[in-house]
Structure formats: structure tokens, C-alpha cells
Amino acid sequence: MAPESLAQIFLGAVLANNFVLAMFLGLCPFLGVSNRLATAAPMGAATTFVMLVASLCAYGLNWLVIHFNIEFLRLISYIVVIASAVQLVEMVTKKYSPALFRALGIYLPLITTNCAVLGVALFQTARDYSFMQAITFALGGGAGFSLALLLMAGLRERLNLASVPNVVQGTALTLMLAGSLSLVFMGFAGMGAGE
Amino acid sequence: MALPGQAPPSHLEEFLEGVWKQNPVFVMVLGMCPTLAVTVSAVNALSMGLATTFVLVGSSLLISSIRRLVPTEVRIATYILIIATFVTVVDYLIQAVSLAVYEALGAFIQLIVVNCIILGRAEAHAAKNPPLRATLNAAGMGLGFSIGLFALGAVREIFGAGKLFGFPLFGPDFQPWVVMVLPPGGFFVLAAWLLLFNWLKTRRPRSAPAQPTQGHVHGA
Amino acid sequence: MPIRRMPFAPRMILPLAQHIGKPAVPTVSVGQEVVRGQLIARADGFMSVPLHAPADGVVEAMELRPSARGPWTECIVIRAYEASTQALRVGAARDMERLSPEQTLQAIQDTGMVGLGGAAFPSHVKLTVPKDRNIGTLVVNGCECEPFLTCDHRMMLELTDDLIAGTRYAMRATRVGRAVIGVEDNKPDAIAAIQARLPADGAISVAAVETKYPQGAEKMLIKSLLDLDVPAGGLPAQVGVVVNNVGTLAMLGRLLPGGHGLIERVVTVTGPGVARPGDYWVPLGTPMRHVLDWAGAGDVSEREIILGGPMMGQAVASLDVPVTKGVSGILVFDRNDIEAESRRKIYPCIKCGECVNVCPMGLNPSMLGMLAGAREYEAMGAHYHLGDCFECGCCTYVCPSNIPLVQQFRVAKGLLREQAAA
Amino acid sequence: MNASTPSPASATPVTSGASMVRTLGAVATVCGVLIVSAYQGTLDAVTANKKIALERAVFKVIPGAVSVNEFWAGPGGVVPAGGAAPVDGIKFHVAYDAAGHIKGIAAEGAGKGYADVVRILYAYDPAREAIAGIGVIAMRETPGIGDKINTDRAFLKNFEALDVRLAPDRSTLAHPVKTVKHGSKQNPWEIDAISGATITSKAVGKGINDSAGRLLPRLLPHLDKLEKR
Amino acid sequence: MKHGAVRIELRASPHVKRGIGVERIMFNVVLALLPIALFSIWQYGLSALALLATVTLSCLVTERLFNRLGGQASTLADWSATITGLLLALTLPPAFPLWMGAVAGFVAIGLGKALFGGLGGNVLNPALVGRAFVQAAFPVSISTWAPAYAGQRFSEFIPSTFTLPLMTPPDIGPWARHALDGFTGATPLARWKFETYFTPAQDFLTGAASASAGETSAILILLCGGYLAARRFLDWRIPLAVLGAAALTAWAFQLYDPARYPGPLFVLLSGGLMLGAVFMATDMATSPVTPKGVWLYGAVIGVVTVMIRYFGGLTEGVMYAILLGNALAPLIDQYTQPRVFGAPRGKVRP
Numbered sequence A: 001m002a003p004e005s006l007a008q009i010f011l012g013a014v015l016a017n018n019f020v021l022a023m024f025l026g027l028c029p030f031l032g033v034s035n036r037l038a039t040a041a042p043m044g045a046a047t048t049f050v051m052l053v054a055s056l057c058a059y060g061l062n063w064l065v066i067h068f069n070i071e072f073l074r075l076i077s078y079i080v081v082i083a084s085a086v087q088l089v090e091m092v093t094k095k096y097s098p099a100l101f102r103a104l105g106i107y108l109p110l111i112t113t114n115c116a117v118l119g120v121a122l123f124q125t126a127r128d129y130s131f132m133q134a135i136t137f138a139l140g141g142g143a144g145f146s147l148a149l150l151l152m153a154g155l156r157e158r159l160n161l162a163s164v165p166n167v168v169q170g171t172a173l174t175l176m177l178a179g180s181l182s183l184v185f186m187g188f189a190g191m192g193a194g195e
Numbered sequence B: 001m002a003l004p005g006q007a008p009p010s011h012l013e014e015f016l017e018g019v020w021k022q023n024p025v026f027v028m029v030l031g032m033c034p035t036l037a038v039t040v041s042a043v044n045a046l047s048m049g050l051a052t053t054f055v056l057v058g059s060s061l062l063i064s065s066i067r068r069l070v071p072t073e074v075r076i077a078t079y080i081l082i083i084a085t086f087v088t089v090v091d092y093l094i095q096a097v098s099l100a101v102y103e104a105l106g107a108f109i110q111l112i113v114v115n116c117i118i119l120g121r122a123e124a125h126a127a128k129n130p131p132l133r134a135t136l137n138a139a140g141m142g143l144g145f146s147i148g149l150f151a152l153g154a155v156r157e158i159f160g161a162g163k164l165f166g167f168p169l170f171g172p173d174f175q176p177w178v179v180m181v182l183p184p185g186g187f188f189v190l191a192a193w194l195l196l197f198n199w200l201k202t203r204r205p206r207s208a209p210a211q212p213t214q215g216h217v218h219g220a
Numbered sequence C: 001m002p003i004r005r006m007p008f009a010p011r012m013i014l015p016l017a018q019h020i021g022k023p024a025v026p027t028v029s030v031g032q033e034v035v036r037g038q039l040i041a042r043a044d045g046f047m048s049v050p051l052h053a054p055a056d057g058v059v060e061a062m063e064l065r066p067s068a069r070g071p072w073t074e075c076i077v078i079r080a081y082e083a084s085t086q087a088l089r090v091g092a093a094r095d096m097e098r099l100s101p102e103q104t105l106q107a108i109q110d111t112g113m114v115g116l117g118g119a120a121f122p123s124h125v126k127l128t129v130p131k132d133r134n135i136g137t138l139v140v141n142g143c144e145c146e147p148f149l150t151c152d153h154r155m156m157l158e159l160t161d162d163l164i165a166g167t168r169y170a171m172r173a174t175r176v177g178r179a180v181i182g183v184e185d186n187k188p189d190a191i192a193a194i195q196a197r198l199p200a201d202g203a204i205s206v207a208a209v210e211t212k213y214p215q216g217a218e219k220m221l222i223k224s225l226l227d228l229d230v231p232a233g234g235l236p237a238q239v240g241v242v243v244n245n246v247g248t249l250a251m252l253g254r255l256l257p258g259g260h261g262l263i264e265r266v267v268t269v270t271g272p273g274v275a276r277p278g279d280y281w282v283p284l285g286t287p288m289r290h291v292l293d294w295a296g297a298g299d300v301s302e303r304e305i306i307l308g309g310p311m312m313g314q315a316v317a318s319l320d321v322p323v324t325k326g327v328s329g330i331l332v333f334d335r336n337d338i339e340a341e342s343r344r345k346i347y348p349c350i351k352c353g354e355c356v357n358v359c360p361m362g363l364n365p366s367m368l369g370m371l372a373g374a375r376e377y378e379a380m381g382a383h384y385h386l387g388d389c390f391e392c393g394c395c396t397y398v399c400p401s402n403i404p405l406v407q408q409f410r411v412a413k414g415l416l417r418e419q420a421a422a
Numbered sequence D: 001m002n003a004s005t006p007s008p009a010s011a012t013p014v015t016s017g018a019s020m021v022r023t024l025g026a027v028a029t030v031c032g033v034l035i036v037s038a039y040q041g042t043l044d045a046v047t048a049n050k051k052i053a054l055e056r057a058v059f060k061v062i063p064g065a066v067s068v069n070e071f072w073a074g075p076g077g078v079v080p081a082g083g084a085a086p087v088d089g090i091k092f093h094v095a096y097d098a099a100g101h102i103k104g105i106a107a108e109g110a111g112k113g114y115a116d117v118v119r120i121l122y123a124y125d126p127a128r129e130a131i132a133g134i135g136v137i138a139m140r141e142t143p144g145i146g147d148k149i150n151t152d153r154a155f156l157k158n159f160e161a162l163d164v165r166l167a168p169d170r171s172t173l174a175h176p177v178k179t180v181k182h183g184s185k186q187n188p189w190e191i192d193a194i195s196g197a198t199i200t201s202k203a204v205g206k207g208i209n210d211s212a213g214r215l216l217p218r219l220l221p222h223l224d225k226l227e228k229r
Numbered sequence E: 001m002k003h004g005a006v007r008i009e010l011r012a013s014p015h016v017k018r019g020i021g022v023e024r025i026m027f028n029v030v031l032a033l034l035p036i037a038l039f040s041i042w043q044y045g046l047s048a049l050a051l052l053a054t055v056t057l058s059c060l061v062t063e064r065l066f067n068r069l070g071g072q073a074s075t076l077a078d079w080s081a082t083i084t085g086l087l088l089a090l091t092l093p094p095a096f097p098l099w100m101g102a103v104a105g106f107v108a109i110g111l112g113k114a115l116f117g118g119l120g121g122n123v124l125n126p127a128l129v130g131r132a133f134v135q136a137a138f139p140v141s142i143s144t145w146a147p148a149y150a151g152q153r154f155s156e157f158i159p160s161t162f163t164l165p166l167m168t169p170p171d172i173g174p175w176a177r178h179a180l181d182g183f184t185g186a187t188p189l190a191r192w193k194f195e196t197y198f199t200p201a202q203d204f205l206t207g208a209a210s211a212s213a214g215e216t217s218a219i220l221i222l223l224c225g226g227y228l229a230a231r232r233f234l235d236w237r238i239p240l241a242v243l244g245a246a247a248l249t250a251w252a253f254q255l256y257d258p259a260r261y262p263g264p265l266f267v268l269l270s271g272g273l274m275l276g277a278v279f280m281a282t283d284m285a286t287s288p289v290t291p292k293g294v295w296l297y298g299a300v301i302g303v304v305t306v307m308i309r310y311f312g313g314l315t316e317g318v319m320y321a322i323l324l325g326n327a328l329a330p331l332i333d334q335y336t337q338p339r340v341f342g343a344p345r346g347k348v349r350p
């Protein structure tokens, strides 16, 4: 049971310790899929959802491995179960809610298990979060990921119309933006601390 | 990697591919999370590089040796299983060797599981080539990855702490650039390296108009 | 300064296409003598208007001559006799009171009247109410088309009775019971003059509107007079309004009763390069060179000559281009202005938002400009309503980065049009 | 990384379920063996490392101690670690001197700092009923600012005798441990913050206050049981 | 009359322009900044002067350098780099070592502007990018304040000013206390945050409170901003929105707990809010263009500033609030496109 309050956990994961910009989780999708606003929102939603699933799975699994005293199977069980859970969700949505699937489904395979998703599981375990804390953490992480994605997409769309030097095109540009955003988010450090 | 129709590359090329031509950090821009997260110091960077290399080589070897037996349906599942295994192993090895390093790298050791380089290699190379090639290629990739990490870790440690491998470089009252060991520093230093390479590319006379290193869409 | 007459030029050049629609068809032949006001080309169908001789003289040629827009077009060239006077002679007087709406429209077409507000759109077409619509109001556009121009102002002062009469004819033609004359509030004298002449029945009223380019744009004027929004991409008729320029109606009032044709119009000649600026009665077909000499701008060696106003007017390539029905003003800029202009450095868009604030159509020229720069023309049309831009030029006027916004928009529209066509 | 579902429509011939299960089973076995052997192989080394690390940490805050035992303090009393942990038990370490007498108690405290949670190990001296020293276990505070709590002499001096006496009813601290602005410490239960790093300082104070506040009331009644035997 | 060699100019309409160019706007902003700079020199003396000069120079040199690298003509003439330099310097503490100031200038223009394509290309306020960078790089130096109106400010420099490059500046505590006894080195915001001490308004107005150069002269800043706004060189709506939103938020909190939270006046006068609202939030390149967007943008900045001040770890939040506003600007623009004339009402466009 970690000392932080739910609010601190959530705000932290969104701002000061933003999953992408401060904790370096889920960078590959962040760098890869942040070039268009249209895709940013659904991508963020899908990721958030998957992170929630992962968090739930991990919480249960962790209890099991501790209970049966087989910690050495923790990682392998996490990855396998989370992966299959997401695939399951994917199939279910495809079957029962095609609309939702069209909106998010295409992104699911992209994120089935990226650092952000497994990261939620591992960090909540390492910090032995309670159930509520874990869920809050997952939601905050997802929100943070989405926020970063939206901001980045907006900036990149605008820069598409600017005369950016050739040398700076591509990943370098995205990284510079990410760095600057990360600087900005430092401003929220210590939110709710000390109280 | 050997495309159909063209002669397979020599073993040396196989090894060097990942070191330079397809360098995971600077060219393919893969596995960014550990790259940026743990490179606050050269030591951490190298440890992470080693750990990743171990997993790369191990999983590639195993996968390529059983590549004929695995049916397509469960291909990915098998790979994940194998990779996760080697990660768990390396996780314990590091704990056994040095808790300090273990603490420093934290969750990012276990996150090697989801490092795209590894699954990418498994699918794109190990599953299609004999063990020797697979191992060489994986080793090359590992080396390339380690070099990339070191390039970041070194710069960040030098600016951020005025040290390299823990040895002070500038004397006692050097003013550390804290930002370098903070998250933004990671982004900026990597961006700087990429800029440098892009710039060199554009300057080379015969090379065509600057070919920007493209952002890598996850798993695509 | 009242409107002055301008003598005939030795040669008159009359393009057969002075209006939107099908060109007129000549009814005279080379060498034939013509009398001032005589029909020389007949309307070719509904979407067309006839042409009349501006002076006594002889048809010297029918050939291709350069037009203001550049391409060469078919013209009738008339050599005017020295003796020719500028009195209106030819014409069969008619009693307007007894004409039916249809007959009135026919009479309007016969005078060869087009919109003098700039578009040169055949007035009888505009005044023909489509079956499915009913027009409630006739809006008379008494705004001065653009800065510098004064012709509409002068006509409101000097041809007030004609204006009222013309308005009545137009009302009958369109069967509307109500007409509003919108005049910018910087012309109180015009408003007073019209007020004094308004008929008792109150069918016609005059209203002052804010002086603010492009107040005269149909949509803006309708908005400020009647508070009606003409739908994006739509015509005034869709909100039950027809808009006519005061010049158009004044000329109708002046010509219809006597059954005369449109052979001269009031043109503002002005600008830094002009010695005797002012408004002139210019016979249609008078070459630019003649007008400039008369107004004392002949010997400016380096200059820019603009047909229309500074904001939307067209720079002309040749001094042989004639004054046509659509020309409301001639503007001459001299060396200094041109150099001042060419000294301006073009910067990237700094997102100051001036253009967005000023655009009367509520567009986002900044974004449109950047898209144009990136050649993303489809996006301009699809997401940023390029089609609604009516090229008032306000954005270019204010842009501190000196970005040629509206110019780019024209190109973009052109390309999109071509794509649509292809 | 991307585990894309192999679409049924893929060109490859569909393998029989049996062989699938067989392969997976085989692979799983191989992996199982690998993992377990790695686990077993490293177990001793790892536990040894952990013990050393722990002892180093504890001896640092409790100088003169030579051995350490781990306990749980539950609502019902204290039990040696290793067995099942009591519900919301608090782990603490008892350090003994050469003679086997209790030299001090060490326990963990944690509070939200500037960048992230700051985890510290504090030493409790039963004799003086006071905190006798602290050490940082984990923090992500800003180098040069927050991490002064490790090095700042003036700050560490706070913890040579930080008063954590229990209130008469033995159920709470007599005076909650409080971090005050730099230079304004008045009472033995106050912590004088590092100027410029007030937030991290507060995190430390909060960590001690919360942890000691819960641990001491449970622990002190059973202090005698902890003697080495 | 002769019609000899006539040269006829052909240009597309419009043929006239308002004629207020970028250079003109920027130059006026420089003019408007000078009084503020002079005031800060008057307050803090030689060190402030040296810092202003160094930072601005560093910005100009960097701009020129990147012109060279990019193979374009010099863009110094558009004055925007000068503005960046002056503003950056005005937001730094007077005791800031010069070499760090130079770094800030380099980062501001390089990372903040040039690499994004120069004037108008940048998405974040260059000056603030520079400041955010050094704040994260040298957190100690950037929160070390020197006393205003120190007796010998025109005869000697603050000891930390001439720190050797890459070296740690000396502790200026002793110098400061001897320069002005009873000097605590805490800004009004820090004193409020950690001692709940409400600095009286006149201290701000006279600039007696210690803070960044140029932070402490609210009235002067308002005057200079007013001049620009009057000449329509800056968009008055933004400062209004920022200050309004900040004041309202502060007022609400004060109602909630007057003992804990200061009033609107304190919030408006303290820290960099004035300078930020008037000169930095208004940076055109990094603020929205749509009428609705401008108000939203300002409001966000105002509220976030107060939130960071009240609940964040930092004592001052203006910089981060503005940068966040910049980052949001593209999104804001997207969702507040003006309504096209004649289009159905209340229709949002992508």
C-alpha cells in the first residue's frame, strides 16, 4: 500500500510524471502515430482501455503468484495473460460492437503490449498499489498518454505547414517537440505534494 | 536479412547490419523507452545494452532452431513466451550480480519483453534463418543497441554530472546541467544525435536530398 | 466636383462581350455608317444584351483586340465623326407606366443594361424572378464600391430623379413592393438628396450603413440593411432579395422612357498619377489612352493602371483597352507607389490573426494561406471554405507579413475549378 | 511490440489443434526449465545480496549494530518475518549489537516528494524514544536540490534526536513530527527543512510521522520479546 | 502627348496595403521593452545590465549562426530575435551567471525557434523555452534572488555574475545580506507559499520586492503594453483574458479561505504574471488566431498559473502556463474556427 492519495496518483500520471513525457513509457506509438489529430484521440482512448485491462489482469495475477509463491512466473504470466486478454477484447468488440471496433479496433493490435501497457502492470506491482490505486494509476496513465498524443499531434500538424529545415524533419523533430513538452510538464512537478 | 532473389549477405555483413546500417537506436528508432529511460549514466546504459543483447541472442538462437516446428497460428505466442523467459532469466542474473544496477534499471529490465527490436528480430530474421546467422545478426543488433545507449548515456552523464563512468572530468565545482539527467534531457540528446546524423547525410555530396530518418510506427 | 463630359476619342473600340453571358451578335458591317445610339449588335438569347453605337461615325473594322483581362476578343471599331455631338437622339419613347413586368424586362434587355456595380451581369436576368422564388425586397446598393471611387456618390447627387424612377421600374419588373437604398454614412448629402425626392407612398426608403469596405458586397449590405444571411455559396434571391447598384438603376431611369441604349457611363478617373481626377461621362469604347490623356495622366512614364478599385480592380496590360460597361473606375499609380510596393519583404505567416479578424466572410485566411503554401488545395476547399472567399482582398491588405493571400486563393480556386472540370 | 492476430484467411495451411498444443507445450516446458533453473541458480546469490544490502542500510542508520532480524508488527502483536504476514502488518528490522542487545529499530517511511515518492529508512532508539538517524532508500528528486536530504549536514542533524515519544495513552505520538521552513525549528519534534528543498524535506517528515505513528504504538508493548535469544 | 517607352506594372489586386509590416511591429515591441529594461537596471544595477546585454547578444549571434547553417540571408533585421533576448533576460534573476544566460539565449533561439524554421515557425515561445531549459538545468541558480536597490549596485557586480563558464556560482548569501541587511532571498510568492506572508501591494509597485528583473514593475509594464495595444501592435484581448481569469480564480479561492489565499491584487502583481500576460502570451507566432480561441487561450493561461502557484511544487507558474497555452494553441485553433458567413450557426469544423 503506497502512501499517495488517489488524486496524487492520477494527477501525477497525467502531468508531473506523465507516462510518456516523464516516465518514458509507450514512446514508440507516441513517436509513430502522433502525426495526425484525427487518429490521436481514438488511439489514446484505445490505449487507455488496454491499460485498464492490463492493470486488472496484473492485479489478479500478482495476487496469485504471491499466494502460490511462484514470483518467478510473474512476468511471463503478465505478458501472456495481458496479450490474450486484449486479443479477447478485440474479438468481442469486433463481434458485438462493430462501430466501436472500427473506432478503436484497428489500434488494438498496435498496442496489445507496448511499454505503457506492461509498464502499468509492472509499476503498480513494484509500488504495491492497492486495487483502487492501481485502477486510478491505469486511468491516469491512459489520460496522460492521450493528452501527450493530442498535444503532439496538434503541434506536428501545424509544423507540416511551416518551413521546417530538412535536417530537422522526421523523428528528430518529434523528439525535440517531445523534449520541449516534457520541459513544460515539469512545471507541474510537486502538484499536491507536502499537503 | 536475405531477401528472396538476392544472394544472402556474408556472415560479417549479417553481423554488421545491426551495428550500423540498421542501427536500432539511430536508424530504426526502435525500443525508445529503455533507450531514453535508463541512459542517465554510461554504466546504466551499458548494463541495459548487455541485458538486451543477452535476450536478443538467446531468443533468436532458440527461435531459429525451432523455427520449422512452430505452426504459424501460435508463432507470436511462442515468441513472446520465449522472450519473456529470457527476460526473466536476465532479471535474476542482474539481481545476483549487482542490486545497485538492478535498482537503477528498475522496471525497464522486465520491459525488455516488449522491446520491439526483439520481437521484430524474431519475426523478421530468426524465424527465417539458420541458428548461426540468426545469432550473429542478433548479436550485431545487440551491439548496435548498446552503442546507441552508450552514446546517450555518456553525453547525459558528462553534462548532467560532469562525470563518465563515475569519474569526475571537470573537477569539483563543475556545475551539472541537471536537465540532462531529467526526462527532457533524454529527448534532447537523442534528437541531437539524430540531427547530427541527418546533417552529415545531407552534407555528403553524392547522397540524394536529405533522407530523414522516419518515425517508426509501432509494430508496423 | 460635378461629373464632366469627356469628348469622343477618334476611334471607339466596342467588345461584343462586355457582360457575363453570351457575346452580342453584330448587326452592322464594315464600312457602314452608324448614328449615336443606334443598335449595332443584338442580344444572342436571354443570357445576353445588345450593344449600341456610342457616337456618329463609320464602322472601320471588326477584329480581335486586347481586352482588359488579357485575351484578345472580337470588337467593333468605330471611327467617330468630328461633328458628332453627345446628345441622345435615336430611340423610340415609351410610356413606362403602361408596361407589364415582362415588357419592362424586355425593355431593360433592349437598353443593353448590365450591372454597373462591377460584375457586368445582365440586369434583366438578375431582375427576372425565378418561378419557384418570390422576391420581397429590392436592395439598391449605394455604397461606393471601393476606396478612391466616387462615381456612385456623384450619380446619387446628380441623377437622383433617374435613380428613383429606375428603382420604380425595377420594382415593377420584379413585382416587389419595397425597395431600400443603402448608402454609406459618410455621404449625408446623398442621403439628404434622395430623402428629398422619395415618393410619398413610402415604397422606397433610404438607409445609412456603416462606411466600411466591403460594405457594398451584396451579402454584407443585405446583412446590414435587412439582417439576413445569404447562405454560404448562395445568391441573394435565396433570401428574397435582389441587389442592384445605384448606377445601374439610375441609368435605367435615365434611358428606359426614351427607349435609349446604354452608350456611356460614369467613370471615376483618379489616383496619384492623375492631374485632373474626377468623375467623367465616358462614351463606351473610349480607349484607356484617350481617357488618361484627357484626365492628365498621359505622360506618366512608369505606372500601374487599374480598372475598378484598388482592392479588386484589374491591372491592365495595354493602353488600347477600351472603357466597357463594367468599368466603374480607372486608377493610376505612379513610380513611388510601385516602388513602395516592391520594397515590401514577404515573411512567413506569424499567426497574428489580423486576416482572420478582418475577413468579412468569416474565413481563416492564415490557415488557407499556409495550406496554399503547402499546395494542399483540396483541404482549402474541403475544410476551410475557400469557395466562400469573394476576393475582397481585405486579408492581403492587412497582412503584416505581406503574404499575397487573396492572390494565392485565386490560383487555388482556379486549380480546383480546373480539377472539378477535368 | 505487436502481437497481430494471425487472420484465419492467411495463406498458410491450418495446422491441427493437437500439433499446436504439442508445440506450445514443448516450448512452455523448455521455458519453464530455463526459468526455474535460473531462479534456483541465482536464489542464494540474490538473497545474499538482498541481506547484505539490507544490513548495509540498517547498519548505516544504526551504527555499532552487527546483526539484524526482520519482524512484522500487526494489530495483534509482533511476529518474526518469514511466516505469513499479518493483515496490514508493518515490516521493521531490529538491529543487535555484539552482545545481542537491541541497538535500535529500523523501519521504512515514505512520502510524496517533489518528483515522486521518497522512501527512507529511519532508525528508532528505544532508550531515548527518539529517531536516531535516517537513510534514503529510493527517490527521484532533483539532483542538486531534493537529493540534498542525503548529504545536507544541517538537515541530517535533525535526525540525531528527533522526539517521537508516545502520548500518555500510548496510542499516538505525543507530538506529530513536523517539517518547518528552514531556520524556524523550535521543538525537538520539528524538522528544519532544507532551504530550496522544502518539499522533499516535508516528504521525509511526513514519511517518518506516518510510519512511526503506526508502528511504535504496536511495537513498544512487545519490545522485550524482541531481545535475541 | 508622348507615349514613349511606357512601362506598365501588372500586379494582381489588391493594389494597396495597410503597410504595417512585421519589422515595424517588432521594432515597436523592442521600443516598448526598453523602459522596462532600464527600470530593471535601475533596480539591480550593473549585473542586470550585463545580463541583458549578454543574453540579447547570445540570441542575435545564435540567430545569425543558424541563418548561416541554413544558407539564408540574415534575419536579424526583423527584430524578433532582439525581443526574444530582451524578454528572456527580463525573466531571469539578476544574479544569474552570465554564462548560463548565454546558454539560455542559445537554447531559446536554436531549440526554440531556428530549428523549427525561424520566425513564425516556432510552436512554443522561444524566450520561455530558453528559460524553461535553464530552469531545469540550473534550478539552484535560477531561484537565487538578489536584493533590489542594493547600495553599491552601480559600483560592483553581484559575485555570481562573472562565474567561470561551466562552473558553479558562489553563494551570494553573505554579499546579499551585507548589501541589504535582513534580506531573506525569498520572492513574495515563496514567502506567501511557505510562510503565508502577504507582501503589501506598494512593495510591488515600488519594486522593492526581490524577483526576476522586470517582474517587479507592473505599472510600467502596463503602460508599455498599453502603448503597443493602442497602436494595435499587440492583441489586447490576450492580456485581458489572462489577467481576468487569474484574478477571478484568485478571488474565488480568497472567498473560500481568506486566511490561506491572497487576493486578486497580490496574484496580479506578484511574479512574472504581468510581463507574461502582456509581452509573452501575446507572442503572435505561438498564440491562436481565431477570435474565440484567443479568449480561451488567455483564460487557460490565467487559471493554470494560479493552480501551479497554489498547488504546485514551484512557487511561480506563469512560464509553464504560457508554454502549455502555446502547446494547446493548435488544438484551440482547430476547434474554434470562426463561423463562415451564411453557414448554419453553431457548426464546429475539424
Ligand SMILES: Cc1cc2nc3c(=O)[nH]c(=O)nc-3n(C[C@H](O)[C@H](O)[C@H](O)COP(=O)(O)O)c2cc1C
Pocket (backbone or CB within 6 Å): C020, C115, C117, C118, C119, C120, C121, C125, C126, C127, C217, C218, C235, C236, C237, C242, C243
Ligand atoms: C456566374 C454568375 C451567375 C449569376 N447568376 C445569377 C442568377 O441566376 N440570379 C441572380 O439574381 N443573380 C445572379 N448573379 C448575379 C450575382 O448575384 C451578383 O449580383 C452579380 O454577380 C454581381 O455581384 P457582385 O457585383 O457582388 O459580384 C450571377 C452572377 C454570376 C457571376
Ligand SMILES: Cc1cc2nc3c(=O)[nH]c(=O)nc-3n(C[C@H](O)[C@H](O)[C@H](O)COP(=O)(O)O)c2cc1C
Pocket (backbone or CB within 6 Å): C114, C115, C116, C117, C118, C119, C120, C121, C126, C141, C142, C143, C144, C145, C146, C214, C215, C216, C217, C218, C219, C243, C244, C245, C246, C248, C249, C312, C390, C391, C392
Ligand atoms: C468585395 C465586394 C465589394 C463590392 N462593393 C460594392 C459597392 O461598394 N457598391 C456596389 O454597388 N456594388 C459592390 N459590389 C457588387 C455588389 O456585390 C453587387 O453585386 C452589385 O451591387 C449588384 O448590383 P449590379 O448588378 O447592378 O452591379 C461589391 C462586390 C464585392 C464582391
Ligand SMILES: Cc1cc2nc3c(=O)[nH]c(=O)nc-3n(C[C@H](O)[C@H](O)[C@H](O)COP(=O)(O)O)c2cc1C
Pocket (backbone or CB within 6 Å): A190, D114, D115, D141, D142, D143, D145, D146, D147, D182, D194, D195, D196, D197, D198, D199, D200, D201, E135, E136, E137, E139, E143, E190, E194, E313, E314, E315
Ligand atoms: C527544476 C526544479 C527542480 C526542483 N526540485 C526540487 C526538489 O527536488 N525538491 C524540492 O523540495 N524542491 C525542488 N524545487 C524547488 C521547489 O519548486 C520549491 O521552489 C522549493 O521547494 C521551495 O522551497 P524554499 O521555499 O525553501 O526555497 C525545484 C525547482 C525547480 C525549478
Ligand SMILES: Cc1cc2nc3c(=O)[nH]c(=O)nc-3n(C[C@H](O)[C@H](O)[C@H](O)CO)c2cc1C
Pocket (backbone or CB within 6 Å): E025, E026, E029, E080, E081, E083, E084, E085, E087, E113, E118, E119, E120, E121, E122, E125, E126, E127, E128, E233, E234, E235, E279, E280, E281, E282, E283, E284, E285, E286
Ligand atoms: C507582441 C509580441 C510579443 C512577443 N513576445 C515574444 C516572446 O514572449 N518571446 C519571444 O521569444 N518572442 C516574442 N516576440 C517576438 C517574436 O514574435 C517571436 O520571436 C516569434 O515567436 C518568432 O517566431 C513577440 C513579438 C510580439 C509582436
Ligand code: SF4
Pocket (backbone or CB within 6 Å): none
Ligand atoms: S508566364 Fe505566366 S503570366 Fe506569363 S504568359 Fe505564361 S502564364 Fe501568363
Ligand code: SF4
Pocket (backbone or CB within 6 Å): C358, C359, C360, C361, C362, C363, C365, C388, C389, C390, C391, C392, C393, C394, C395, C396, C405, C406
Ligand atoms: S479575400 Fe480574404 S478577406 Fe476577403 S473574403 Fe477572401 S479570405 Fe476573406
Ligand code: SF4
Pocket (backbone or CB within 6 Å): C348, C349, C350, C351, C352, C353, C354, C355, C356, C365, C366, C369, C398, C399, C400, C401, C402, C403, C405, E289
Ligand atoms: S495576417 Fe498574415 S501574418 Fe497575420 S495571420 Fe494572417 S496571414 Fe498570417
Ligand code: SF4
Pocket (backbone or CB within 6 Å): C410, C411, C412, C413, C414, C415
Ligand atoms: S488563377 Fe483564378 S483568377 Fe487567375 S486566371 Fe486562374 S482562374 Fe482566373
Ligand code: FES
Pocket (backbone or CB within 6 Å): C387, C389, C390, C391, C413
Ligand atoms: S467567387 Fe469566384 S473567384 Fe471568388
